[in-house]
Amino acid sequence: MRLLSTASLRALCLASAFSAALVSAFAQQSLPVAQLSSVDHFDLGENPLTIRQPAQANRPFSVTGQRGAIIGQQDGTFELWLLPTKILHNARLTAQLDGYGAVIDMNQQASTIEVHPDHTTITLAHAAITIKEHLFIPRSATTGVASAMVLLEIHSVRPAQITLSFEPSLERQWPAPNFGRPGAGWVPMGNGGAFQLESDNPNFYGMVAMPGSTPGLVRPFQEAPKSESLSFHIAFDPAKDSGRYFPLLAAVTDASAVPVENGKAKMRSAIADASANVEKLYRSTADFYAHFFDTRLVVETPDARFNDAMRWAEVSIEQSKVATSSGSGLAGGWFISGDSARPGFGWFFGRDTLFTLYAVNSYGDFALSRESMDFLLAHQREDGKMMHEYSQTADLLDWKSLPYLYAAADSTPLFVMQMADYVRASGDTAYLKQHWDNVKRAYAFTRAHTTRGVYDNTQGTGWVEEWVPKAPFQEVYLAALDQQSSAAMAELSTRMGETDLATQAKDTAVTIEKQLAEFHNDGGFYNFSRNQDGSFDTQPTVFPSVAWWDGGLKLPQADAQLSRWAGHKFSTDWGMRSMETGAATYDPISYHHGSVWPLYTGWTAMAQYRNSKPLAAYADLEQNIALTWLQDPGAITEVLSGEFYQPLGRSSSHQLWSSAMTLTPAVRGLFGVEIDVPRHLLHLSPQLPADWHEAKLHHIAFGEAMLDITMHRRGEHLDLEVVSDKSTVLCIQTEAVLDTKRECKSATTTRHHVTLKLPAFEVALAPQIAVPGETTQQWKVTQEERTERGLKLTLEGPSGSTQLLHLRRNGNASRVPMLKGAQMVGDNLLVMAPVTTAGEYAQQEVELKW
Secondary structure, X not given: OOOOOHHHHHHHHHHOOOOOOOXXXXXXXXXXXXXXXXXXXXXXXXOOOOEEEEOOOOOEEEEEOOOEEEEEEOOOOEEEEEOOEEEEEEEEEXXXXXXXXXXXXXXXXXXXXXXXXXXXXXXXXXXXXXXXXXEEOOOOOOOOEOOOEEEEEEEEOOOXXXXXXXXXXEEEOOOOOOOOOOEEEEEEOEOEEEEEEEOOOOOOEEEEEEEOEEEOOOOOOOOOOOOOOEEEEEEEOHHHHOOOEEEEEEEEOOOOOOXXXXXXXXXXXXXXXXXXXXXXXXXXXXXXXXXXXHOOOEEEOOOHHHHHHHHHHHHHHHOOEEEEOOEEEEEOEEOOOOOOOOOOOOOEEHHHHHHHHHHHHHHOOHHHHHHHHHHHHOOOOOOOOOOOEEOOOHHHOOHHHOOOOOOEOOHHHHHHHHHHHHHHHHOOHHHHHHOHHHHHXXXXXXXXXXXXXXXXXXXXXXXXXXXXXXXXXXXXHHHHHHHHHHHHHHHXXXXXXXXXXXXXXXXXXXXXXXXXXXXXXXXXXXXXXXXXXXXXXXXXXXXXXXXXXXXXXXXXXOHHHHXXXXXXXXXXXXXXXXXXXXXXXXXXXXXXXXXXXXXXXXHHHHHHHHOOOHHHHHHHHHHXXXXXXXXXXXXXXXXXXXXXXXXXXXXXXXXXHHHHHXXXXXXXXXOOEEEEHHHOEEEEOOOOOOOOOEEXXXXXXXXXXXEEEEEEEEOOEEEEEEEEEEEEOOEEEOOOOOOOOOOOOOOOEEEEEEEEEOOOEEEEEOOOOOOOOOOOOOOEEEEEEEEOOEEEEEEEEEOOOEEEEEEXXXXXXXXXXXXXXXXXEOOEEEEEOOOOOOOOEEEEEEEEXX
16 A cells, blocks of 8 residues: 555554554544444335346446446446545455355355346345345435445344455546555544545545444554555344445545645544435435436337336436536446546547437436536537537646547537437527527538538547548548538528528538538448548448438438448447448457447437338347347447457446437337427327337427327227327327428317328348347348338348248238248248358348238
8 A cells, every 4th residue: 555645654653553453643633523333224216127137247337426436347346436536446345254264255156236227236145145235326415425335235144254345546537637546544433434545635535434344454654565455344243233234435525625624524524424314315316216207208118128228228328417516417438447547438528418419308308408518518619619528527637738628520510410409309499599609609610611511520530530541531420410410500590580591501501412422432332431632431331321310311322321231241230330341441349440339320220210211220229229238237338349249348338328329219210209399390200110019108298298109000000199298289290201391280289199001011020139249140131112012121141041020910911912032930921041151141032012
């Protein structure tokens, strides 16, 4: 352990020359000695939204919130953050039972993990002793005091000594300056005590406490310097301690704040107060999540996992919200920091937030949307450029002098797009008026940095931070955002009554759309980027798919591209590769050249839905949904291998926009729900899977009203029933694209009904389950052609394999379609892939006529 500061060492030496019984000089202050005691058992919430599964020692977990984070492995080891400071890491547990001559490594006994919205429980189960770690983030905690908490619940067949060991960190999130490994002294506090952690900065110190504990050895000053773990020992007596909670409590100072008189004694008092109010602190979180879905989207479909994944995505986004001195924002992602000072991404990102807010608007948390945009706007540059990256400790530095704040170019057009989406979804034109100057400056920035009239990469990266063979000059990704941003600006300017600006922006959108057509190549694909000399980087990538994000842009001659995205060279069984296998620079573990991002899978799902390719789209959506249970239960990881179903080792396991990419394609694609509140328009164009008879959406926000939408199959029809909780002027539009020029002249009512005609037959792929560690083996639907009396599909599957398609008859059940390329097996179609070279995919066409 690093030496204490000189003053502290002298105080410790005067107090004692011996060892673990040291009472540090930290306790010698004038305030009364604070007391700790273990906590009576209380019931933790039983939320119906719960994931229970075997603990996988090599898989991560995350428990995060506005002021704290507990991140670790499912073996029960963890690190604890009082944001933005890591107070400790590598926490682990051992047990030694009386009369049992072995020390039990409890982390090797990890049995189950239960993830609830308000807490996570990891059970460490031995034949003679069980320890449950209950981890939660108190919503009512004071900043820097018990804002992340662990409760140990112990059950044993005989008395035992439990040891919780950890490495002290006292480390602020990178890149804020830190002060080395902290020193520690023991402070008795009634029935228990605390380690007071000291740094070389006298204003930066912390405390880690546990009632009912005694300290492990604290290395005396007289010994040579050496880094050693700290440990709490709990003498557990099952006769009196069973069922009680032993809380791990922590506190830390803000090193940049004015020092507090008697600060250490007051910190002990604050810790003792938290110890006396553990249940109250927990209830603040439990009550919040008990009512979380009272006003947020809840989906009911025949697929229970689908329903749960939608709700977990909303919770995961909420748990990415972090409070700072400059407002609350959405952190990009979470993962174990280990010996570093960054918990995964852990920072705030412009584009991550702005893509995610499409999901937030979809489930109706407009307060979160405003708060998140306010955070970004607080860091908008005077010339209009929007921020890219902002550390949780950026306020402690000259952040603008570092290369992060405005490193990327895409947040700026995305902000204009998001403002338009927010106003449509919420009807909050007052927010637009309040920030109209910000919007105009952002749009002006994009117009000031163009080549051939299109925003280019000269003002920062578009999507990729690195690229082979060279950095791109004008990415198709950035050009597609620029077109949608210009269209959004035309819409917003019209709302604001600035007709000249609206006309200019509309003309610009048309110009960019024509320029985008030039990216199309002879292979039927849209090129990755255009070079400064007008030539193109023709590598086949996923990035053109963002062109369909907002719904107003549709790239021409894109069918071949959509088919290739749906095929096995792009689509794995767990998501979408960034680059096609076989491309010159393809690498399945490269960050940008072939790995799988759930973000990309969400983009292509939206593109397929907007092009009426529901089978390919739903396959993408299902892949993202399955990731909810893969790694960090309830959250979705950042990036996976393009070859094997396995996240990359450094992937942030709780990634903000990955969760968003289940919600947005589901709500706006599968259910076809898009809203324009100022025009009183509700767009409903569902593309339900053929094996779903009904779907219900609760709490769709529509201005001041809440809508419940029921989609119910009835023979050859799909009935769409909309019920609002108050009388509302609302017109339902069912065309494929939302017509933002249409005027609604409906009467005020609480009930609205539309019936859609269904085709005589529909098909759905039988469930296909991806196996972690395996390569791509599932069947793909690469082309879908529908006519009034027919359906033609192109599928591809591994050589010689078979696949079932569920056949749905709408209406006259006695009819049998004329069939080519498959055979009827009951109510299913059996399709076989032609036999080719072993392991290769082969195509098979299937045609139905009626």
